Amino acid sequence: MSRHDGAARPPGQPEQPLPAARDASMPVPSTKPPRRRRVVLAESRGKGGTARARTIVELEEQTSVGEKLVRDLIKQQLRTALGLAGLVLLLLGWMPVAFYLVPALSEARLFGVPLPWLLMGLVPFPLLYAAGYWYRRKAEHHERDFVNMVDR
Amino acid sequence: MIENLWSLTGVLCVAGLTFLLGFVGSRRANTTPDFLVARRAIPTSRNAAAISGEYLSAASFLGVAGLVLKDGADALWFPIGFTAGYLALMLFVAAPLRRSGAYTLPDFAEARLGSTTLRHFCTFFVVCIGVLYLVPQLQSAGLTLTTITGLPGWIGGVVVIVVVVVNVLGGGMRAITLVQAFQYWGKLFAIAAPTFVLFAVFLSNPSNGSRPLTDEGAPRFTETARVVLQEPVVLDVHEPTRLEATGTVEGSPVDGPVYWAPGRTYRVGTGTELVFAPGTPVPVVDGSPSTNAEWLRAENDGLSGMFETYSLIFATFLGTMGLPHVLVRFYTNPDGRAARRTAMHVIYLLGLFYVFPLILGVLSREYLPRLLVHGRTDAAVLLLPGEMLPNVFGQILGAIVAAGAFAAFLSTSSGLVVSVAGVVSTDLLPGKVRDFRWATLFTGAVAIGLALLLPRSDASLTVAVSFALAASTFCPLLVLGIWWRKLTWVGAVWGLCVGGGLVLSALVVNVVSSFTGDWAPDVLLQPALITVPIAFATMIAVSRATARRLPEDVNTILLRLHAPDPLGFIQDRDVQRFGTAEERASQGRRRSR
Structure with a gap:
């Protein structure tokens, strides 16, 4: 969509934003062009100085150390994702086979509601959300660890 | 006739509101920074509501209840799959894809593997998936209009595609996250309110002459x-x-x-x-x-039924990540972490929504058995209020449902038209504003043509085919592209062609068979269980065989995809141009003080 977002513009609109619109959407003091901001992305991370810079440069320049770090992070994240996906597929995926092999399961009732309706109508949604929540925590934890390690 | 008037008014209101919002929105949000960055400061919850609003299509709004009415317990896999797809998207795709800075799948493919050939193949499949997804939307619009007014079926589809195309040409709709977020809450209301009321009616008067669902035999008519x-x-x-x-x-x-x-x-x-x-x-x-007894049980279609169920789980779980209109929306997240949180929130919102069609489906088994005779059960949600409450309240509820259904067609269709037209205009045409307009017209024309030509089937089933296609093409491309260093563009092209080719041929065989006496085996209806592993295997095997085509900058790209956001490797055209979300948010706060 990058190159045609302009295309969604109604006819007669200029290609570049009008100065007024630009000011409204970008509250940047006119004396200081916004372009300046880009190089200071890391500024907010506070002090740490040259050591951190060096590790980041190491990452960027693909030294063997940097590459190893990234590989480990990717492996860690992938293991978490695959593990959780497997667990969820297992927790949901046993049902068709079970209901097929043991028709009596379908007949069972809990609180007057047939078991398949309870298991497939109610349980999966909290389960999916819990899996998502767990993954978010794990993934953000890994990322924080990585940043701390690189920061040192 | 009064009933039709109420519902028709609801539909007209939605269409009018869509036009209005599109018009206002296109005036408010039409500069490049608006499109790219203004929404960067949007809270995760609103972004998630926008994604859900665009995602909840005819298949969810009408189709789920219809299939529950018809197929019973086995139909419960549809809402599960539609929701679980976001878990897969969150686990494997959301954050890295967001960090890649790609807006669309072809963008991602080219950035990751550096091949324009691959890009063109991706474009082709984006168009296929988008159009296939559009067809049931338009057909359901036809069904809705036929149900509430008795007008011929093609009019509804034409109305929807005209509203969408005109709106997209005018520049509205897509540009505004707020509208899509509003759409989610609107749809939730449109299905939740009738559910609560009708369920209360059911509880207060459980025996309207019909037998309870626990009765073992066939359902029975309660009136002539x-x-x-x-x-x-x-x-x-x-x-x-x-x-x-x-x-x-x-x-x-x-x-x-x-x-x-x-x-x-x-x-x-x-x-x-x-x-x-x-x-x-x-x-x-x-x-x-x-019989009701069979309806209450899960898995009574034998082995082929079980194959279909697993195939459906596979297709929806892995297919969601390849839907063009879903992925684009993730770009409005400020960074990878927010993309992940958005996906999680979407799971919550969808789970909340799908409770209601389930209840309505069960209720319609009790009150609308006549739909089982002609099998057009997608109309259940629309007819139920009038059937259970034959008074003015029923009519008002019916109008709310009809309006919600139309909102579903409009939001999903416009999301799809914009993403498909966008991809077509940049990749096949020079990418000027005028090309985008032609591409929009072209997409709309092809979609409505197919919608009128192809035989109507249940919306959820038809949508499941596009999930299968997405799962057999873009799922392997995204997952391997993000997590596997050794993917080459040749492998990706082969995987796309084999996986996508198989699903498309199954589809063609199905259509031919439906015109010539339904001889096609059931396996072809939902082939994902076979085609997805084949696509993965092809991509891996061919990539290994063409290892010398490995892109040179693969390490840099993977670093960018996976490095945590605070390190600042995220590559964004607009972060460079307009600053990061945090900076903008803090500036905004400062300014408003």
Whole structure:
């Protein structure tokens, strides 16, 4: 969509934003062009100085150390994702086979509601959300660890 | 007739509101920074509501309840799969894809593997998936309009595509996250309010003459039902049935009372009118459970039914990540972490939504058995309020549901048209504003053409085919592209062609078979369980064989995809141009003080 977002513009609109619109959407003091901001992305991370810079440069320049770090992070994240996906597929995926092999399961009732309706109508949604929540925590934890390690 | 007027007003309101919001929105949000960055400061919850609003299509709004009415417990896999897809998207794709800075799948493919050939193949499949997803939306719009006004089916589809195309040409709709977020809450209201009311009606008066669903036998009509068949059907008769028929049954003309023997199927021709007296058992379209006992049970279609269920789980779980209109929306997240949180929130919002169609589906089994006769169960949600509450409240609820359904068609269709037209105009045409407009017209024309040409089936089933296509093409490309260093563009192209080719041929065979007497095996209806592993295997095998084509900058790219956001490797055209979300947010706060 990058190159045609302009295309969604109604006819007669200029290609570049009008100065007024630009000011409204970008509250940047006119004396200081916004372009300046880009190089200071890391500024907010506070002090740490040259050591951190060096590790980041190491990452960027693909030294063997940097590459190893990234590989480990990717492996860690992938293991978490695959593990959780497997667990969820297992927790949901046993049902068709079970209901097929043991028709009596379908007949069972809990609180007057047939078991398949309870298991497939109610349980999966909290389960999916819990899996998502767990993954978010794990993934953000890994990322924080990585940043701390690189920061040192 | 009053009822139709109410519903029609609801539909017209939605169409009018869409135009208005599109118009206002296009005036408010039309500069590049607006499009790219203004929404970067949007809270995760609103972004998630916008994604859900665009995602909840006809298949969710009408289709789920319809399939629950018809197929019972097995249909519960549809809402599960539609939601679980976001878990897969969150686990494997959301954050890295967001960090890649790609807006669309072809963008991602080219950035990751550096091949324009691959890009073109991706474009082709984006168009296929988008158009396939559009077809059931337009067909359901036709069904909705036919149900509430009796107008011929093609008008609804044409109305929707015209509103969408005009709106997209005018520059509205897509540009505004707020509208899509509003759409989610609107749709939730439109399905939740009737559910609460109708459920209360059901509880206060559980025996309206109908037998409870716990009754083992076939469902029965509670009042005289008159069913006119719009297309030929095969009916499965479970109990001895006496009815009056006018038209053709089993190829010979009938006019008057007939007796149908149990345990047989009857072929009934188009235009036949069937009249059932109260208490008559309901004959059910062949292929659906014919008794309530069977309906309550899961998995009673034997091995092929189980294959279909697993195939559906596979397709929806892995297909969501490849839907063009879903992925684009993730770009409005400020960074990878926010993309992940958005996906999690979407799971919550979808889970909340799907409770209601389930309840409505069960209720319609009790109150709308006549839909089982012609099998057009997608109309259940629309008809239920009027059936259960034959007074002005029922009419108002019916109007709310109809309006919600139209909102569903409009939001999903416009999301799809914008993403498909966007991809077509940049990749196949020079990418100017005028090209985007032509591409929009082209997409709309192809979609409506197919919608009128192809035989109508249940929205959820048709949508499941595009999930299968997405799961067999873009899922392997994204997952391997993000997590596997050794993917080459040649491998990706082969994987796309084999996976996508198989699903598309299954689709063609199905369509041909539906015109020539339904001979195609059931496996072809939902082939994902076979095609997805084949696509993965092809991509891996060919990539290994062409290892020398490995892109040189693979390490840099993977670093960018996976490095945590605070390190600042995220590559964004607009972060460079306009600053990061945090900076903008803090500036905004400062300014408003």
